[in-house]
Amino acid sequence: MTAVPTALTKKDFKSDQDVRWCPGCGDYAILNAVQTAFANLGKNLHETVIISGIGCSSRFPYYMETYGFHTIHGRAPAVATGTKLANPNLDVWVITGDGDSLSIGGNHLIHTLRRNVGLKIILFNNRIYGLTKGQYSPTSEKGKRTKSTPMGSLDEPFSPISLALGAGATFVARSVDIFAPHLISMIERMDAHRGTALLEVYQNCNIFNDGAFRGFTEKDVRSDRVVELQHGKPLLFGGDHSKAVAFDSGFVPQIVGASDDLPNWDERAVSPAAAMALAHASEADLPVPIGVFRDVDRPAFEDDVVGQVAAARAKRQESMAELLAGSETWTVGG
Amino acid sequence: MTETTSPSTLQELDQIVVRFAGDSGDGMQLTGDQLTRTSAIMGNDLATFPDFPAEIRAPAGTLPGVSAFQLRFSNFDIHTPGDAPDVLVAMNPAALKAHIKALKPEGILIVNTAKFGSVDLKKAKYETNPLEDGSLAGYRMLEVDLEKLTRETLAESPLDTRAKDRCKNMFALGILYWLFHRNMQPTLDFLQTKFASKPDIAAANVRAVQAGFHYADISGIFQSSYKVAPATFMKPGTYRNVMGNQSLCLGLVAASKSAGVELMLGSYPITPASDILHQLSGYKHHGVVTFQAEDEIAAVCAAIGASYAGQLGITSTSGPGLALKSEAIGLAVMTELPLVVINVQRAGPSTGMPTKTEQADLLQAMFGRNGECPVPIVAARTPADAFGAAYEAVRIALRYMTPVVLLSDGYVANGAEPWRIPDVDSLPPIEVRYAEARGADEPKFQPYVRDPETLARPWARPGTPGLMHRIGGLEKQDGTGSISYDPENHQRMTDLRAAKVAGIDVAPCEVIGDASGDVLIVGWGGTAGALTAAAVRLRAQGHAVSAVCLRHLNPFPPNLGELLRSFRKVIVAELNGGQLALLIRGQFLVDAAPFTKVQGQPFTSQEIESRIEQALGEIAR
Known part of the structure; x- marks a missing residue:
C-alpha cells in the first residue's frame, strides 16, 4: 500500500517522546548505538518490535519509533516469546537490565536461551538497581555497600555470560556502552543470528554506581585491560598487541607474551568450555573480554513450532464439524 | 432405583x-x-463424577489411595450424577470403607473378596472383617473373587500374574454389562485400539470383559438384571459424550475459527486444568499453537505476547496459578489486550486439595489484582455448557x-454428560477488525481512541505499516x-476501564421456574445441576420455587x-x-442468604432441596 520505502536513517528510529534517563546515563549511548545499527541494517519500523520489562533500561521502547511493549518486571522474554510464536516474521528485540533479567526474571531468561527462541536480548548491566534508587543487584560485586546492604552484600554475583552459556545459549556476546563502534557491530552480529542472541552491555549508572567499569574502560587503560574476542584470531591485547590470553593445562586463562603459535579464538567451538573459562576469569587478574563468546547454529524454537503445525496440517484435514463431533456420536430422531 | 415393571x-x-x-x-476411572x-x-442421558486422590499411586489398599467414579444413566432428563448409588463396586476394604456410607439401603454391593x-x-x-461381622446386612452383597476368576479366565494367556491381575477391573465391568444389559462391543473395540501394539494385553x-459378562449370566449371582431405555426427552440432533475440559477446548477452537483469529495457549501443568493443555496440543492441525511455559507467569505472559501480535492468547490454570498470573492480568487490563484466563478451580487455599472441587476463586477472579482492575468473569455450569461458556469468554475478550x-471447576472439568453437537453455522459470529495500515501522510495512529459503542481500543498488530505505537x-x-501522570487523566482512564467491563452485552439469565415467587435459589458454575434438580422437584410438588444458575459473574445479567x-427469600448456594x-x-442490597459447603465435594440435590424447604418453612411461619 505504501510507496517503495527509502532506507531509514538513525533519526527515523527516534520517537517523539522526550528521553528521561538521568543526564550522563550510559543508556543514551546504547539507545544511540541501537538506532545507528538498525539504520545500518536497513530495518523498517513496522516489522520491528521492542519488548522490555521494568527498570531504567526498560523505558527504551518509548524512545524508539517502532512497535514497543513495556511489560512487567522480569517477564519481557516470556511476552516476547508469545509475540515471536504468534508472528515469526517480526523482528523482536528484548531490552532488559541485570535486576530485570537475572533476579526477578532469571527463570524466563534461562528458558528462553535453552529453547533458542528468535529474540535479540540486550542486557544492560550496571551492577545496581537504579530505578528503585540504589540497592545491590545480582551482578553487584560481593561486599558492595548499598542502601540495602550497609555492611556490604553477602551474595556472590552472577556472570551473565556464564549463566547464558550454561543455559545452552547459541549466541553470547559482551560490549560496553561507551565503545560505540564495537557496540554497534555487536548489535549487527546479533541481528544476523537465528535463535536467541544475548548481548551483555556494561552500562554506567552515573548516579548510583558511577565508575563501576572505569577500571578497564577509561581510554588510558583500555588497551591493557580489555581483550577483544575475534573469531579466528588470537586473544591479543596491550597497546602494541604484545600480550595475549591463553589457557594453561588446567584450562585456566593466563596472560602470556604474544607469539606466533597462539591458538585462535573459536566462537563456533563445539564445547563452550573456553568461553565459560573466560566468563569466569577474575576482572582483577585478566583483561576483560568483550566480543562474541559463542555463536553456534541450532534450530530456532519458532521454526520448530511452525514446523509442527505445518506437519500436522499436512497430515490431517478436519472440518470444524468433524472436530466437534469427535469419534463417537449418536442421533436422537426428531 | 425407580422400578417401573418387575x-x-x-x-x-x-x-x-x-x-x-x-x-x-x-x-x-x-x-x-x-x-x-x-x-x-x-x-x-448421563452424568458422571470422578473422584480421585492427588497422589498418582498412594500406598495400595489404604484409604488415601481410594479412587472412585460415579455414573448415573437414565431415560429422562438428569442434572447431576446422583446423590446415592444403587450399585457400589468395592475392589478392596479401603474402597468399601470410604464409600459404603453412600450406598442406598438395599443397594447392590459387589465386593472383590480377593482383597479381604x-x-x-x-x-x-x-x-x-465387614464381610463377616454383619455390618453390611442392609445391602444386597455379592462376594466375587475377582482375582481368582480373572486368573482362571486368563489361564492360557502368556501374561504374568501381575499383568493378569490388572485385568480384573474389566472382569468387573463385564459383570456390570450383563447386570445393566449393556452392549460390550464399544468397549471391546476400545481395548483393541488402545492396546493395538500389545496384542496379548x-x-x-477383551477376554476378561467377556468372561465377567458370562460369569454374571451363568453363575446366577443376581436375582434380576436391569435395563434403562434410551432417553426420549432429548432434543433431536446428533449427540456425543463430553467431559468439561474437553468441551471447553472445543468452545475455544470453535470461537477462534468463528473470529478468524488463531489460538495460542500458554500453559503450565496444574491439576485439574492440565487436560486443557493436553487437548489443545492435539489440535495443531487446526493451527492451534500450545506453549508449555517454564512457569505460570511465563504462560500468561506468552499468551499476552501472542495477543499483542494479533492472535487469541489463552492461558489455563487452577487457583494457585491464577494467583501467580495476577500481575500479568493487570498488564492485559492496562494494555487492553484480549486474553482468556481459564481457572479450573480446586479446593484451596494454597495447594489445598488439588483433585477436589470448590468454587472459592470467585473473589480472586473478581478482585485479585492490584489497583482498580476490572475483569469480566464467565463460568461454565456443566460439562456440556463449558463449550458455550468458553465461546462466550472468547467473544467478550475479542x-x-x-x-x-x-x-x-474440578467437578465440571472431569464430569461427563451428553452434548448435542451444535451446527457450526449456527454459532454466533465473532467479528474482529484489526486496525488498518496507514500511509505516512495520514494522521498519526492513536492506540487508545475507543469504539464509542464498546469502549474497546483498536487492535493494531505489529507488522502493520504506519501503526507503530508503544x-x-x-x-x-x-x-x-503516551505515558501520563495527570491526575484527571488517571481518573478518566480508570473510569473508562470500569465502564467498558460494566457495559458488556451480557444476555439476561434464564430462570428455572417463574420470575417471581417464594424462594429463589441462586448459584453459579458447577452447582447448576444440583440447583436445577432441586428446583424442578420442588416445583413438581407445587412450591413457588425458582432457580437461577449464573454464567456471567461480571458483569451480572441485566x-x-x-x-x-x-422473591420473598433468596438463597445463594x-x-x-x-x-x-x-x-x-x-451490588443489589438484597438479603441474600448464603448456603455454603467446602468439603471438596459437590452439593447433592438433596442438600439444596432441604435448604429450600427450610426457607419455605420460614415463610409459612
Missing part, C-alpha cells in the same frame, strides 16, 4: 446410579469411562479487547496512549437485580464461604 429376571428402570471404588491403580461411553452410545485378607483389612483400618482385557476469566503497564493518556427483588452472596448483597 418381571422375575429383568427389571425396566428409569435410571441407575453406579459407583466404582478401588485403589488408584485399579483402573476405576477407565472402567467408569467405558460404562459411560457405552451408555452414551446406547442413548441414555487380614493385611488388607488392617491397611483399611478395619478391626473386624488387548486379548486378555469484542471488548479485555482479559476474561473463565471459571470452571504500550505498557504505565498509565497512559486517553487517546494517544435482569438479575429485578429477579432478586421478586455455592461451594465456598459465601463469595457470590457477598457480591450480590453488595
